[in-house]
Amino acid sequence: MFEFMSIMKALADPNRVRIVCALEAGELCVCQIVEMLGLAPSTVSKHLSILRQARLIVDRKEGRWMYYRLPEETSTEAQGALALLRSSLASDSQILADAVRVAEIQCLDREALCRTQTKQNA
Amino acid sequence: MFEFMSIMKALADPNRVRIVCALEAGELCVCQIVEMLGLAPSTVSKHLSILRQARLIVDRKEGRWMYYRLPEETSTEAQGALALLRSSLASDSQILADAVRVAEIQCLDREALCRTQTKQNA
DNA sequence: CTCATATTTCGCCACATAACGAACTAACGG
DNA sequence: CCGTTAGTTCGTTATGTGGCGAAATATGAG
Numbered sequence: 001m002f003e004f005m006s007i008m009k010a011l012a013d014p015n016r017v018r019i020v021c022a023l024e025a026g027e028l029c030v031c032q033i034v035e036m037l038g039l040a041p042s043t044v045s046k047h048l049s050i051l052r053q054a055r056l057i058v059d060r061k062e063g064r065w066m067y068y069r070l071p072e073e074t075s076t077e078a079q080g081a082l083a084l085l086r087s088s089l090a091s092d093s094q095i096l097a098d099a100v101r102v103a104e105i106q107c108l109d110r111e112a113l114c115r116t117q118t119k120q121n122a
Numbered sequence: 123m124f125e126f127m128s129i130m131k132a133l134a135d136p137n138r139v140r141i142v143c144a145l146e147a148g149e150l151c152v153c154q155i156v157e158m159l160g161l162a163p164s165t166v167s168k169h170l171s172i173l174r175q176a177r178l179i180v181d182r183k184e185g186r187w188m189y190y191r192l193p194e195e196t197s198t199e200a201q202g203a204l205a206l207l208r209s210s211l212a213s214d215s216q217i218l219a220d221a222v223r224v225a226e227i228q229c230l231d232r233e234a235l236c237r238t239q240t241k242q243n244a
Numbered sequence: 245c246t247c248a249t250a251t252t253t254c255g256c257c258a259c260a261t262a263a264c265g266a267a268c269t270a271a272c273g274g
Numbered sequence: 275c276c277g278t279t280a281g282t283t284c285g286t287t288a289t290g291t292g293g294c295g296a297a298a299t300a301t302g303a304g
Contacts, residue, residue, distance in 0.1 A: 001214045005136055012134035013262080014127055030281060040264055045282050047262090064271050064280050077210045084206050088199045094123045135292080152251060162294055167252050169292090186250045186301050246304085253298065260291075268283070274276080 003054075007081045010054035014094075015039065016047050020056055020070070020085055021095045022102050027060070027069035035105045036098055056082065125177075129203045132176035136216075137161065138169050142178055142192070142207055143217045144224050149182070149191035154227050158220055178204065 011017055015037055022028060022036060034044045048068055051057045055078045058071045070082065089095045132138055137159055144150060144158060156166045170190055173179045177196045182189045192204065211217045 001136065001139075001211065001216050004210050004214070005134070005139070008130065008134045008139070012127070012130045014123065015262090017123075017127070017130070039262095041281065042265075042283080043263055049282085061270095066281060080206045080209055084202045087202055088126050089123065092123045092126070137292085161292095163251065164253080164295075165293055171252085183300095188251060248303080249301080251298105251300080254296085256294085256296105258291100258293085260289100262289080263287085265286095266284085268281100270279100270281085272277105272279080274278100 003075060004077050007054045007056065007077055010050050010056055011081060011085070013047070016051055017085065017089070018094065018098055019044075019047060019051060019068075020082070021089055021092075022098050023057060023068060023070050024086070025099060025102060027067045028102065029065045029067050031065075032102065032105050033068070035108075036101055054078065125197060126199050128176045129178065129199055132172050132178055133203060133207070135169070138173055139207065139211070140216065140220055141166075141169060141173060141190075142204070143211055143214075144220050145179060145190060145192050146208070147221060147224060149189045150224065150228075151187045151189050153187075154224070155190070157227050158223055176200065 011020070018037065019033055022033065028036075030041065030044060030048065033048070034041050037044060048057065048059075052059060052068075055071065055074045057068050058074075060067045060069070071078070074082075133142070140159065141155055144155065150158075152163065152166060152170065155170070156163050159166060170179065170181075174181060174190075177193065177200045179190050180193045180196075182191070193200070196204075
């Protein structure tokens, strides 16, 4: 029950749902998620922490950057919840708009967002 | 997104999750749910209202009593969420204990149960 | 009609949570 | 070393939410 409740509470916030759905396309670093949501980095970091504790996302550190992605393996409850998100929001307008925005952000990265990242993305 | 969020918010409270799971066994009237949760009738009524707005439960009025049950037909999102609850909490200790308690409550005379509550509250 | 019963609505309080900015930590480049 | 950059943690604030009791509503009994 406790684990299930932490998953439900994690997914009871629209910004956290948007993060999870954005990660369907692949891993993102924090600054990219910050740009997508238009929230302060500290706020986004808190959201990511809540999603990670619910085992809905996993992280990977690479130098100064922190990358987040959906887990390959996690609890049955978390997998079920992720499947529910996928089936319920696949054609949601907000989620689709976010996907477009994320694609733009990944291009913008080369110019301005994370300057040092230009080498890696090029 | 709005509908999905209302479902997630509805299921982000353990007492509401307990209500939905209890209704797996069949419909219950408000006073039976009140007895199971041990909360004030006004609190339970609010929970039921939130679940109903999320289309996770439906109601049926019979005289002075209000019966709640799981919907035969509802939104795809709600169906998926109910399925997630079923698969995630089928063997949860709290949910199992509630099922036993509900069976006990159903054996009691309904009017006697409500009369007892009234006297306790008075 | 009036009274009792079952449920809901309202008003209030305590606590949880989402947001921000500031301060802190970690990693890289001089 | 130092300064810069990416993230996190901390402190504060505003809003949301769950709880209760009292009042309101609706129905049935007398």
